[in-house]
Amino acid sequence: MATKRKPRLAVWKFASCDGCQLSLLDCEDELLAVTGQVEIAYFLEASRAVLEGPYDVSLVEGSITTPGDAERIREIREASKFLVAIGACATAGGIQALRNFADVREFTAAVYAHPEYIDTLKRSSPIAEHVFVDFELRGCPINKYQLVEVISAYLHGRKPNIPTYSVCMECKLRGAPCVMVAAGIACLGPVTQAGCQALCPAYGRGCFGCYGPMETPNTAALTAWWRDQLGMAPAAIQRALRTYNAGSEAFRKESEAYEHAHD
Amino acid sequence: MTEHEPHDRLYVLDRTDLQQLFDALRTRGYTVIAPQIENNVIIYGAVDRVEELPIGWTDVQAGGSYRLARRGDDALFGYTVGPHSWKRFLSPPLRMLWRARKTADGFEFIDDGSPPPRYALVGVRACELAAIQRLDDIYTRGAVIDDDYQARRGAAFIVAVNCGQAGATCFCASLGTGPSVGPGYDLALTELMEGEHRFVVAVGSERGAEVLAELPHRAASEGEIELAEAIVAQAASQMGRTLETAGLQELLYRNVEHPYWDAVAERCLTCGNCTLVCPTCFCFTIEDTTDLTGQIAERWRRTDSCFSTAFSFISSGSIRTSAKARYRQWLTHKLAGWQDQFGNIGCVGCGRCITWCPVGIDLTAEVAALRAEDVGQPPAEPILEMA
Ligand code: SF4
Ligand code: SF4
Ligand code: SF4
Ligand code: SF4
Numbered sequence: 001m002a003t004k005r006k007p008r009l010a011v012w013k014f015a016s017c018d019g020c021q022l023s024l025l026d027c028e029d030e031l032l033a034v035t036g037q038v039e040i041a042y043f044l045e046a047s048r049a050v051l052e053g054p055y056d057v058s059l060v061e062g063s064i065t066t067p068g069d070a071e072r073i074r075e076i077r078e079a080s081k082f083l084v085a086i087g088a089c090a091t092a093g094g095i096q097a098l099r100n101f102a103d104v105r106e107f108t109a110a111v112y113a114h115p116e117y118i119d120t121l122k123r124s125s126p127i128a129e130h131v132f133v134d135f136e137l138r139g140c141p142i143n144k145y146q147l148v149e150v151i152s153a154y155l156h157g158r159k160p161n162i163p164t165y166s167v168c169m170e171c172k173l174r175g176a177p178c179v180m181v182a183a184g185i186a187c188l189g190p191v192t193q194a195g196c197q198a199l200c201p202a203y204g205r206g207c208f209g210c211y212g213p214m215e216t217p218n219t220a221a222l223t224a225w226w227r228d229q230l231g232m233a234p235a236a237i238q239r240a241l242r243t244y245n246a247g248s249e250a251f252r253k254e255s256e257a258y259e260h261a262h263d
Numbered sequence: 264m265t266e267h268e269p270h271d272r273l274y275v276l277d278r279t280d281l282q283q284l285f286d287a288l289r290t291r292g293y294t295v296i297a298p299q300i301e302n303n304v305i306i307y308g309a310v311d312r313v314e315e316l317p318i319g320w321t322d323v324q325a326g327g328s329y330r331l332a333r334r335g336d337d338a339l340f341g342y343t344v345g346p347h348s349w350k351r352f353l354s355p356p357l358r359m360l361w362r363a364r365k366t367a368d369g370f371e372f373i374d375d376g377s378p379p380p381r382y383a384l385v386g387v388r389a390c391e392l393a394a395i396q397r398l399d400d401i402y403t404r405g406a407v408i409d410d411d412y413q414a415r416r417g418a419a420f421i422v423a424v425n426c427g428q429a430g431a432t433c434f435c436a437s438l439g440t441g442p443s444v445g446p447g448y449d450l451a452l453t454e455l456m457e458g459e460h461r462f463v464v465a466v467g468s469e470r471g472a473e474v475l476a477e478l479p480h481r482a483a484s485e486g487e488i489e490l491a492e493a494i495v496a497q498a499a500s501q502m503g504r505t506l507e508t509a510g511l512q513e514l515l516y517r518n519v520e521h522p523y524w525d526a527v528a529e530r531c532l533t534c535g536n537c538t539l540v541c542p543t544c545f546c547f548t549i550e551d552t553t554d555l556t557g558q559i560a561e562r563w564r565r566t567d568s569c570f571s572t573a574f575s576f577i578s579s580g581s582i583r584t585s586a587k588a589r590y591r592q593w594l595t596h597k598l599a600g601w602q603d604q605f606g607n608i609g610c611v612g613c614g615r616c617i618t619w620c621p622v623g624i625d626l627t628a629e630v631a632a633l634r635a636e637d638v639g640q641p642p643a644e645p646i647l648e649m650a
Contacts, residue, residue: 033555148555151546154554165535165571168621171354172539173566177304180621182329190534190621204302216586217570218532225622229327 007056008156009034010042012076014062014069015096015124020087021045021061030148037155046108057154059147060133063089063096063247065123070121070130077131084150088140088244092212095140097124097247099143122145124247137162139212140244143195147221164215165196167207171198179206186226186240191217193249212245219254234258264422273491274454281339282313284422284450285385285479286582292419293383296347296352302355305345307352316386317342324503324614326623340386340454343430344613346566348399348542349391352382352400352517353415356566360549365558373559379414387420387448391439392423394542396447400605401545410543420470423448427456428496431503432614434627438508440611442498444536450475453489453491463491504608504614504627507634511608514634515599521638527629528587530622535568537624538593543609569593594626605626 008168011021025046027034040049058080064070077083085091093100100123108115127133137150146162153160163169167189171178179185179201187206191200193214200207213219219241226232226240241255276284279609285295289311297310300317313580321334322342334341365371387395402409426442435441444451449471452462463483466472483491507553538544548567553560569572572581583589601609610626617625 015295030555032646037555063548147554152553152555155555156557158553161550161552163571163573165568165573166532168532168536169539169568169571172346172536175306175347175351177302177306178329178536178619178621181327181346181619182302184328187621190532192535217530217583218534218586221530221622222532225327229623 006037006039008041008051008054009038009151010053010058010076010080011045012042012058012060013038013060014060014073014090014127015065016062016087016089016094017237018045018061020090020139021059021143023142023147024059027148029143031143034148034151038151040113055080056082057151058083060085060089060127063093063126064097064121064130065124066120066165068119069140073127073130082134082154083127084135084137085133086139086142086147088138088210088212089124090127091138091248092245092251093124093126093247095244095246098242099124100247100252101242125249128131135160138193138211139195143197146195161244165194166190166214167192167194167196167198167201167211170194170196171201171252174198174202176202179204180230182232184232186232186236188222188240190214191222192221208243208253209241209245212242212248215251217250219250220257223258270432271604273468273488274464274475274480275487276462276464276475276478276480276481278339278462281462283478284474285311285313287474288383288385288420288422291420292472293381295383295385296349297385298340298342300331303337304329305331307340307345307347307349310331310385313339316340321428322430322583324432324618326432326617326625327620328623329618331427332483336456338427338454338456339461340424341427342454343428343433344388344391344615346540346615346619348540348615349387350545352384353395353419354398354402354409354412354545358411358564359563360564362559362561365560370560379411380420381418381420382415383420383422387421387444388426388613389421389423389444390438390613392421392444393435393438393611393625394613395421397543397605397607397609397611400607401471417425420474421448421450421467423451423467425451425453425491425495426498427454428497429501429503430614430618432617432625433502433612434504434506435612436490436499436502436613437504437506438608438610438612443495452563453494454492455487455490457490461487463487465607481508504612504617505627506610506627507610508608511630512599512602514630514637515595518633518638521633521636522627523629523633523636524587524591526571527590527624528585530624531586531590532622533586533589534618534621535570535620537626538568538570539566540615540619541597542608542613542615544568545613546574559619570574571597590624597626598630 108118150160180187185206188209189207192209193211195211238258241251362373402412423444448467451465550563575583597609
C-alpha cells in the first residue's frame with residue numbers, strides 16, 4: 001500500500017500587512033503539529049524553499065489592488081484544490097478599501113513623485129470578487145485558533161466550527177458585561193461576526209468590527225440607536241463603520257447612509 | 264430535600280453574623296457564589312467574604328440601559344438582577360461532553376473523572392428561583408435527563424433573598440413568580456435596614472435548618488415579620504413593567520402573520536443577547552472537533568440561541584432566515600409554545616431581556632402592541648413554513 005502523501009499547503013500574500021500570516025507563525029505549539037500533517041510548499045514569510053504546485057490548500061492573505069494581483073490570483077486558483085481567503089483584506093478589501101470611497105488618482109498624485117509609474121486599480125477588492133473561494137476566514141487579524149480549526153477540519157474531512165453569529169454571543173458566553181448597555185459605549189458587536197471571543201468588550205471597549213458583518217447584520221437599527229440614544233455624531237458613526245471591513249457590503253452601505261449627514 | 268412550609272417559623276440573623284453563614288457553607292464544601300461588582304455591573308461569582316458583595320449599591324435599569332448608583336445605606340442586597348443568571352453555574356455555557364483517543368482498533372474515551380462542583384448560590388431572587396425550577400422541568404423531568412445539570416443542581420445549596428425593591432424592567436408580579444420567594448430554597452433572607460441591620464430567615468429544607476442551627480440566631484418577633492412582609496409588598500407595588508397573561512398563548516398563536524412582526528424585525532439586531540441573558544432559555548448545540556493529528560476527538564455542548572441562523576439549519580439550509588421569523592420564534596416560544604411543552608410560561612418576569620437588549624426591545628411592550636392590534640385570525644392550518 002502506498003503511504004499517504006501529506007497535503008501540500010501554500011500561503012500567498014496580496015495587499016496586506018502580513019498580520020494574518022504571522023497568526024500562523026504565532027501558532028507555536030500547534031505549528032509543529034501543522035507541519036507534521038501538511039507539507040509547507042510555499043510560505044515565503046516562513047521559508048525560502050518553494051515547491052511547485054499544484055497545492056492542496058492555499059491560504060490567501062491580502063486584497064486585490066493591481067492588475068498584476070488580479071492575474072496572479074487566477075493562477076493561484078488554478079493551482080489550488082482548496083482555497084481559503086484569510087483576514088479582512090482577503091475577505092472584504094481591508095483598510096485599503098477606504099480608497100473605494102475616493103479617487104485613487106488623487107492619492108497617488110499626492111504620495112508619489114511619479115504617479116504615472118503606479119499601476120493600481122480603482123478599488124481594493126476581496127479575493128472572492130475574482131475567483132471562487134472555498135472558505136472565508138474573517139478577522140483583522142485572523143484568530144489563530146480558528147485557523148488551526150479550519151486546517152484540522154480540512155485534514156479530517158469535517159465542517160469547521162466557525163460560527164457566523166454576532167460577537168454579542170461570545171460576549172455573553174464569556175460573561176462580559178455589555179459596554180453599550182452598561183456604559184453607553186458604541187459597540188459594533190451586534191452586527192459583527194464572532195471569532196475574537198469578544199476581546200474588546202471584555203476589556204471595556206466597544207467592538208471595532210474586525211471580523212466583518214455577521215450573518216444578518218441590521219446596521220441601520222444599530223446606528224439609529226447610537227445616534228438617537230447614545231448621541232453619536234453622524235461623522236463618528238461613519239468612521240466607526242469605515243475601518244478594516246469598510247469594503248464589506250453591510251458596513252459600506254450603512255457608512256454611505258451617513259455620507260452627507262454631517263456636511 | 265424535605266420541603267418545609269415556607270412561613271412556618273421565621274428567625275433573625277444579624278448582619279454581623281452573616282459571614283458565619285458563608286463560613287458554614289464553605290466548611291461544608293460549597294463554593295459560595297454571590298453578587299459582586301465587575302466593570303460597573305453586578306454579576307455572580309465566587310466570594311469568600313461578605314464584604315465582597317455590592318454593599319450600598321443599587322442598579323438603575325431601563326430598556327437597553329443599566330447603571331449602578333449609590334443607595335445611601337449599607338444594604339447587601341439592595342439591587343435587582345444583572346446580566347448573569349444562575350444557569351451559568353448549573354448549566355455552563357460551554358461544556359465538554361466527552362473526549363476520546365484513537366486506538367489501533369477504534370477509539371477509547373478519556374475520562375477526566377472530576378466530580379460536579381458544589382455551589383452555594385447566595386442571593387437568588389424569587390424570579391430566579393422560579394427560573395431554576397423551569398430548568399429543572401426541562402433538564403430533569405423530561406424524557407432525557409441531563410446528568411451534569413442534575414448533579415450540579417442536586418448539590419446546590421440555595422440562599423434566596425426576597426426583593427426589597429423592584430427594578431424598572433421587572434414584572435415578576437404579573438407572572439406570579441415574585442417578588443416574594445416561593446418554595447424550593449434552603450434558606451431565604453429578607454434584609455431589614457430599619458433599626459439594627461439584620462435578616463429575617465425562613466428555612467426551606469432539612470439542610471437549611473442544619474446550617475442555620477450552626478449560626479447565632481433567634482426567633483423573629485411579630486414586628487420583624489410584619490416589617491419583612493411590608494418590604495416585599497412594597498417591591499410588588501414598584502414593578503416597572505407589566506405583562507397581561509390572560510389569553511396570551513391564543514393571542515400569539517392567532518397573530519402569527521401579524522404585520523407587527525415586520526415592525527419589530529426592523530429594530531431587532533438578531534444579536535441573541537435576549538436569549539443569552541434569559542434565565543430560562545435552555546437551548547444548546549453540539550460541536551464535534553478533532554485535533555490536527557486526528558488522534559483526539561471531542562464533543563462540546565455550547566449554549567445556542569434561536570437568533571442564530573445555524574439554530575434552524577436543516578438539510579436545505581436555515582428555515583428562519585428573516586429577523587421576523589427569529590423574533591417571532593423567541594417571543595412565541597417563551598410565552599406560548601412553552602405552555603404546550605412544559606405547562607407554564609417560559610418567562611419569569613426578570614426583565615433581563617429588556618435591559619440587556621442593546622436596542623431596548625421590550626417584550627412587554629411588544630405583547631401590548633400585538634394585543635392592541637389583535638387581528639384575531641387563527642392560522643388556517645398548521646404552520647409549516649416559518650421563515
Ligand atoms: S458589549 Fe458589544 S458585543 Fe458585547 S453584548 Fe454588548 S453590544 Fe454585544
Ligand atoms: S423572557 Fe425576559 S423577562 Fe422573561 S425570564 Fe427571560 S429574560 Fe427574564
Ligand atoms: S426562546 Fe429561543 S433560545 Fe430561548 S428556549 Fe426558546 S428556542 Fe431556545
Ligand atoms: S430583541 Fe434585542 S437582544 Fe434580542 S436579538 Fe433582537 S436586538 Fe438582540
